Amino acid sequence: MSSLKVLKPWYEKGLKFKCTECGKCCTGKDGYVFLSTDDIKNLSQHFKISVQEFLEKFTRVEYGKIALKNLNRKGDCIFLSNKKCMVYKNRPLQCRTFPWWPRIMDSKEEWESTQEYCEGIEHENGETVPFDTIQENIEKMLQSDA
Ligand code: SF4
Ligand code: SF4
Structure with a gap:
């Protein structure tokens, strides 16, 4: 019989998280919101404008990729208003x-260091987000063309 064990991710039992809507992940000079082709299409439709118009009005190019513009020098996302998206x-x-x-x-x-700016990570009132949900989100990011 093989003694090989299947390695499971470190988060196999799920992770505790609760978004407090503090808005910190929508601000900061060092952050970028890169857009996928679908994001650009959805947001153009949201504003009922053409893709071209959306790109000119709301985006910039960073590291050769399309990203949302900032609203101000603090680095607030252009879509942040009164701490809401x-x-x-x-x-x-x-x-x-x-x-x-x-x-x-x-x-x-990495997960624990992200706690420095996201208070929802391991929040005391957080619910355990199951492994499958975490994995689904990781896959979506890996498949994104953003
Ligand atoms: S930083 Fe974390 S807790 Fe705050 S709004 Fe973003 S996801 Fe939610
Ligand atoms: S304001 Fe909306 S679009 Fe901008 S970073 Fe926050 S969640 Fe994303």
């Missing part, structure tokens, strides 16, 4: 899948 129902995939990004889920250390 103005396009919540159509927010980009990157926003919808946070904090279940491949980079963050890569290790427990």
Whole structure:
């Protein structure tokens, strides 16, 4: 019989999380919201404008990729208003899948260090998000063309 064991991800039992809607992940000079082709299409439809118009009005190019513009020098996202997302129902995939990004889920250390700016991670009132949900979000990010 083989003694090989199937390695399971470190988050196999799920992880505790609760978004407090503090808005911190929508601000900060160092962050970028990169857009996929679907995000651009959805957001253009949200504003009922053409893709071209949407790109000119709301986006910039960073590291050769299309990203949302900032509203101000603090680095607030252009869609942040009174700590709320103005396009919540159509927010980009990157926003919808946070904090279940491949980079963050890569290790427990990364997950714990993300706590520095996201108070929802391991929040005392958080519910356990199951492994399948985490994995689904990771897959979506891996398949995104953003
Ligand atoms: S930083 Fe975390 S807790 Fe705050 S709004 Fe973003 S996801 Fe929610
Ligand atoms: S699109 Fe919405 S959720 Fe995403 S960073 Fe901007 S304000 Fe936050």
